[in-house]
Amino acid sequence: MELRRTMLFIPGNSPAMLQSGGLFGADAVILDLEDTVAPGEKDAARQLVVQALHHVDYSGSERVVRINPLDTVGAADIASVVSGRPDALLVPKVESAADILQAAALVEAAEAPGQGPVKLVALLETPRGLAAAGVIAEAHPRLTALALGAEDYTAALGAVRTKEGREIYTARTLVVNAAAAAGIQSFDTPFTDAGDEEGLLADTRLARMLGFKGKLAVHPRQIEPIHSVFNPTAGEIAWAERVLDALRQAEEEGSGIASLGGKMVDAPVAQRARQVLQLARRLGLATS
């Protein structure tokens, strides 16, 4: 699975920002054709994003394009940007499995022969989308993740949007569970106050605690704090190594039961330890 601790939005009609998008170390960049592009500039942004995909080096960041909703100009976006060979498309305002099937069919029709399959990420940001999270997550093999968009969602509910985020607790857990049930990733809504690092850290800690695999970012300065939360700590890595050592030792001794510090190492503990070490190795943080 892709490492996607951060997915950084880049306005699709800004040449300077498209050019510099790969400099910040985000795991993925989202070249945006939707909310950051004025209605009269959608055509210009499409051209710019296609050219950027062909010519700009995003330094190892996964290249994602957020298209417009399929009931507006999303189909035209797909017809254009797939030629730039993005890694994935972020499909906004997904409300049903049919939306994903439609996007997948349009992408397939737009792909050149031999082109690797463009993946899909579904942005759930309406009450209908959240209500259908489970079937959306299972809709198509191209779908590799669900992401939560809380601003549109809370506006539709008439809820008060707060930094603490109690109003989106249910939505968050719905997205994480639906994605996990389908074996795909989940990404948390962006923290929109780019000047509040403490708030961002608290919000990201909550996202990680709930099981999200990463967080959308609206400003380059958010990348490092988000990574710091999603990266396993030295203590977590050391614990995970001890767990796996205990399992190895139990196996060598022919014992079916491993224990660590007087506590039994059961299957969920072993799984958690393996996940920590897998991520740590990927980030170059673990030696074993």
Add this chain to the structure above:
Amino acid sequence: MVQVLRPAQAGTLESGDIFIQIAPAAAGSGLAIELESLVLAQYGQAIRATLAAVAAAQGVQDLVVRAVDRGALDWTIQARMLTALSRAGVALKGGTP
């Protein structure tokens, strides 16, 4: 030969961008480019060459172009020129924007 049907513009005056205005020209008049750029001495020829190449690739021969460059890279110039041509009524080859 492809005809430009109406005046059109694309791009902005922001740093890293280029603002392009185009207008139809009489048949046989060729390509006329008026270019303003802070780096005219260093890159003026290259910018003109890119504008001309995009027009030629779309089959447009007669055209008036006025461009104000703010340090745009080649890929931006190509994108903005393609957008201007599309907005001017040219059905783009190789996919539409």
